[in-house]
Amino acid sequence: MHAQEFKIHRLSAYIEELYIAEYKDKLLLLDGGSRSDVPKIEDFVINTLKRQMSDIKLVVSSHMHPDHAGAAPILRKKHNIPIAAFHEADDWYSGIRGRVQQKLDTLMAYFVVIKTKKPRKAFRYPTKLKPDYKLYDQDKLPYFDDWTVIHAPGHTTHQIVLYHTKKQILYAADTVLRVGGYCILPFPINLKNIAAETLLKLSKLHINKVLLAHGGVCENENFTEIFLSLIPKIYKKLKPPFNYFTFISGLPKPIKEYIAKDNN
Numbered sequence: 001m002h003a004q005e006f007k008i009h010r011l012s013a014y015i016e017e018l019y020i021a022e023y024k025d026k027l028l029l030l031d032g033g034s035r036s037d038v039p040k041i042e043d044f045v046i047n048t049l050k051r052q053m054s055d056i057k058l059v060v061s062s063h064m065h066p067d068h069a070g071a072a073p074i075l076r077k078k079h080n081i082p083i084a085a086f087h088e089a090d091d092w093y094s095g096i097r098g099r100v101q102q103k104l105d106t107l108m109a110y111f112v113v114i115k116t117k118k119p120r121k122a123f124r125y126p127t128k129l130k131p132d133y134k135l136y137d138q139d140k141l142p143y144f145d146d147w148t149v150i151h152a153p154g155h156t157t158h159q160i161v162l163y164h165t166k167k168q169i170l171y172a173a174d175t176v177l178r179v180g181g182y183c184i185l186p187f188p189i190n191l192k193n194i195a196a197e198t199l200l201k202l203s204k205l206h207i208n209k210v211l212l213a214h215g216g217v218c219e220n221e222n223f224t225e226i227f228l229s230l231i232p233k234i235y236k237k238l239k240p241p242f243n244y245f246t247f248i249s250g251l252p253k254p255i256k257e258y259i260a261k262d263n264n
């Protein structure tokens, strides 16, 4: 394998899919996973890939939800793996409102657990990720400069996706989900106009393959059309119980700043 060549492995984790980009000399973990995913990641790296945990040079947490930021702090503590996240990620659960929001986000994750009939496992994780690398839009990933960071707000203020320019691969985090073969919007979307801008931005990328955090790998599809077709759906009225969840998902302080921008 050439130094910059890599293979993507998909790992079906607790309530999301994780991806490991395997290079000759290093591994990249996308994305942060749930706390209960740690043994699964270790088992996969050691027994399936026949690599060492220290080969993981970076774990990227796309945003602060329990299934994207839960395992990373444990992986760092146990295996010294540095965490990369958007520079505003730790503002998300700051203050009392933030802490309440984290509890509500965890409740929403349990709602997914119940809906998908998964066994109940702990989601507990710190409100601050304290990333070793604070990322900005258009940054190259540390250790993996073939991947570009794209700020993709809408679902949260600080979500990022990752784009591999050469191979035209997009790790889409929670910008789009695929359920029953259909691409749908994530839940919640607090910043509607900003989410529309994000989808428009993604629609302009040349994409061969999309790695979804919920829905697996999509290939040979017209992603421009898919992203554009989802924009009008952002403004559709939600039915219960989702409309209530939207109401209780707007507590974090950074949302206010972004809402002011969103209304412009």
Ligand SMILES: [Zn+2]
Binding pocket: 063, 065, 068, 155, 174, 186
């Ligand atoms: Zn999410």
